[in-house]
Amino acid sequence: MTRLSLGTLAGTRARVPAYERAAVTPGIVHLGLGNFHRAHQAVFVDDCLCADPSWGIRGVSLRRPDMGRALTPQDGLYTLAVKDGDGTRARVVGSVLDVLVAPGARDAVLAALADPAIRIVSLTVTEKGYCHDPASGDLDPGNPGIRSDLADPSAPSTAPGLLAEALRMRRAAGVAPFTVLSCDNLPSNGRTLARIVAQYAELRDADLARFIAGDVAFPSTMVDRIVPATTEADRAVVAALIGREDAWPVLTEPFSQWVIEDRFPTGRPDFAAAGAELVADVEPYERMKLRMLNGAHSTLAYFGQLLGHETVADAMGDPGLARLVARVMRQAAATLYLPGGDLARYAEALEARFRNPALKHRTGQIAMDGSQKIPQRFLDTIRHARAAGLAWDAPALGVAAWIACLRRGPVEDPMAERFAALAGAHPDPVAFARAVLDQRDVFGDLAEAEWFGGAVTDAVATIAGAGAGRVLAA
Numbered sequence: 001m002t003r004l005s006l007g008t009l010a011g012t013r014a015r016v017p018a019y020e021r022a023a024v025t026p027g028i029v030h031l032g033l034g035n036f037h038r039a040h041q042a043v044f045v046d047d048c049l050c051a052d053p054s055w056g057i058r059g060v061s062l063r064r065p066d067m068g069r070a071l072t073p074q075d076g077l078y079t080l081a082v083k084d085g086d087g088t089r090a091r092v093v094g095s096v097l098d099v100l101v102a103p104g105a106r107d108a109v110l111a112a113l114a115d116p117a118i119r120i121v122s123l124t125v126t127e128k129g130y131c132h133d134p135a136s137g138d139l140d141p142g143n144p145g146i147r148s149d150l151a152d153p154s155a156p157s158t159a160p161g162l163l164a165e166a167l168r169m170r171r172a173a174g175v176a177p178f179t180v181l182s183c184d185n186l187p188s189n190g191r192t193l194a195r196i197v198a199q200y201a202e203l204r205d206a207d208l209a210r211f212i213a214g215d216v217a218f219p220s221t222m223v224d225r226i227v228p229a230t231t232e233a234d235r236a237v238v239a240a241l242i243g244r245e246d247a248w249p250v251l252t253e254p255f256s257q258w259v260i261e262d263r264f265p266t267g268r269p270d271f272a273a274a275g276a277e278l279v280a281d282v283e284p285y286e287r288m289k290l291r292m293l294n295g296a297h298s299t300l301a302y303f304g305q306l307l308g309h310e311t312v313a314d315a316m317g318d319p320g321l322a323r324l325v326a327r328v329m330r331q332a333a334a335t336l337y338l339p340g341g342d343l344a345r346y347a348e349a350l351e352a353r354f355r356n357p358a359l360k361h362r363t364g365q366i367a368m369d370g371s372q373k374i375p376q377r378f379l380d381t382i383r384h385a386r387a388a389g390l391a392w393d394a395p396a397l398g399v400a401a402w403i404a405c406l407r408r409g410p411v412e413d414p415m416a417e418r419f420a421a422l423a424g425a426h427p428d429p430v431a432f433a434r435a436v437l438d439q440r441d442v443f444g445d446l447a448e449a450e451w452f453g454g455a456v457t458d459a460v461a462t463i464a465g466a467g468a469g470r471v472l473a474a
């Protein structure tokens with residue numbers, strides 16, 4: 001079958017870009033070109049290119065060459081397939097102009113970041129890409145990537161290292177700094193990234209750190225769309241649908257939301273025309289999404305893993321688990337305030353999204369990197385609920401299920417080796433749970449809270465003795 005590319009776009013059985021692709025020039029560099037970006041920000045940008053073709057995206061893969069290998073022969077084009085109960089709608093997205101693979105092309109990446117035409121650098125590098133201490137949100141100076149970037153700051157490989165070096169290069173050349181747009185699921189993601197990059201810069205040059213803290217905008221955003229990893233079956237479905245071979249299509253749900261703090265000194269596309277919400281303060285939306293959607297997701301992921309539910313929709317089919325998920329969202333909602341928002345309706349809508357049977361979202365995908373996710377998804381709810389005298393038992397069960405998964409191992413997590421060593425040293429489930437809860441860079445002050453530790457260790461012991469189903473039945 002013919003491969004998707006600019007030359008074969010005509011005759012494709014999909015909606016294709018309405019703008020003239022050859023006239024599009026780069027205005028954005030995106031770090032972390034994965035499925036999420038391609039189903040979310042790149043689509044918003046695609047919708048803006050008719051009105052202003054100066055905002056094309058240069059995608060950067062920070063770790064792996066696969067995305068470059070897939071998209072380069074396709075001129076950056078890929079298919080977005082939106083699935084729900086009624087079927088699948090396909091569209092070819094043209095906003096990604098090219099793909100740079102950082103490990104092999106670091107100088108090209110730095111040159112792209114330093115290019116005066118680039119006015120926004122956006123990121124989806126996942127939680128661990130921030131090289132931070134998950135509990136405090138501060139840069140972790142012991143992070144191996146940060147240590148190697150500090151040893152040679154002109155050859156960085158981490159996101160903080162690349163941003164700091166590129167901002168230094170622009171300043172030296174008299175080019176205005178770009179706006180840094182974090183699109184990861186972290187609380188106050190813009191403010192957090194600003195602090196991390198300034199802390200990194202401080203370790204190399206205090207003057208650069210002052211410049212970054214004072215002169216660079218890091219607006220916060222809340223991003224939301226459920227985007228499973230692409231499977232072989234997805235590739236076949238898309239090929240049949242559009243009549244072209246696409247090496248890396250992306251399948252997603254109809255829902256998409258982007259709430260953006262409107263702070264772009266060097267300009268931005270008209271994101272609002274593409275459906276984004278531009279607001280003065282994003283943080284209430286971020287907290288809502290992290291504690292409700294992502295908290296529920298992680299609950300489904302860890303219990304799903306323990307109970308053998310392969311996908312989120314399967315896990316929602318377990319009545320005990322669906323009840324717990326509803327409680328996680330209710331207890332989280334009680335800690336939140338969203339001006340004009342209806343959190344009960346939000347929870348209902350989330351449940352319907354989780355139940356979308358057309359979306360094969362694997363619980364194993366969400367279960368990854370728990371050490372980086374637990375603090376904002378569960379622990380913030382628990383702290384706030386406890387301080388207000390409200391119930392917090394449901395998110396504590398999520399924490400217990402995570403610990404039970406760590407005990408079962410192996411897990412994909414930047415702290416996996418540490419957890420495996422703890423499991424080896426503590427065969428007893430209660431002792432292991434205590435040892436995990438002692439990890440201050442995950443639990444912060446909760447490492448000392450007996451009210452919390454007692455509840456979690458009891459639940460871990462029940463899961464180990466009678467199974468996760470028993471916890472859900474209680």
Ligand code: CS2
Pocket residue numbers: 185223224225226227293294297298365366367373
């Ligand atoms: C998920 C998120 O993998 C995960 O941890 O919880 O990627 C989730 O699908 C998105 O945040 C939805 O917007």
